[in-house]
Amino acid sequence: MVGSGYNHQQPSAIFDYLEAYWIVHNYRRVTFVPHTSGPFDYDITWTQYKYNYRNVYFNHIGQTRWIYGFFAHYINSHHNRGYGSKGYRFVIGDEASYCLLDYRQYVLIHEYGHVEGMRENSGGVPDIYGSNRVISYHYYHCSSWDQYLAYARSCW
């Protein structure tokens, strides 16, 4: 988060929002642990993020309970807010369009939702918490709740 010339450290309210959301809507608790290691890049790509940051600066690499999140300036372009991959990692460009402070908590929920097995609107089962404006266009990778729960159990 800390780099030359620009500080990508996030206000704790960003993480508190997701942690509280997860406690209210799920029995499984998510805890964010901000670190201050890692360099800064103005604009990185998804591939650069994986090989130059995640594989290098992830202190808990290989530990199944831990995933890696990263805040950069831009990801690929000024319009991409972030990426997330199922059960693995996410990255957010915190200066992208619609990713400024008043909206970043929803972007974080969106990208973390990908880690939890949700995907963009392309079929599948809609999220039961569809009233949320970010989650509402999330759909699970799985075609049924039984499959989703099976995936959730497989995380253990």
Added chain:
Amino acid sequence: MVSQQDHPHHHVDYSELRYLTPMGPDTQLDIECANVHDPFYRYLYVYVDGQLWSTLYAPGSDHIDLPYYSTPGMHEIKFVLYYGNFRINPEALRDVWVNYKYRMVEVD
């Protein structure tokens, strides 16, 4: 589930609510108890799988640890309102959130 007599004016010493919830490592309970139009403090006993685990009070808010289960599974949590009836004082159990440690996110 209200286990005592159904009639709201029937005198009962206590009433209880039972839930089956997932529990796992570092299980925690977030709870908020209120008493609306109720001048008395009341005990709220928390049982886990039939064992008394903690004594809370209504009104009050608490954040307490529940048992540690290395393997997540379903366990019964029971709230006993003493004295009182959840039918008359439903706000004695306003919010209950049970959660266990599942995932940590390292953010750089």
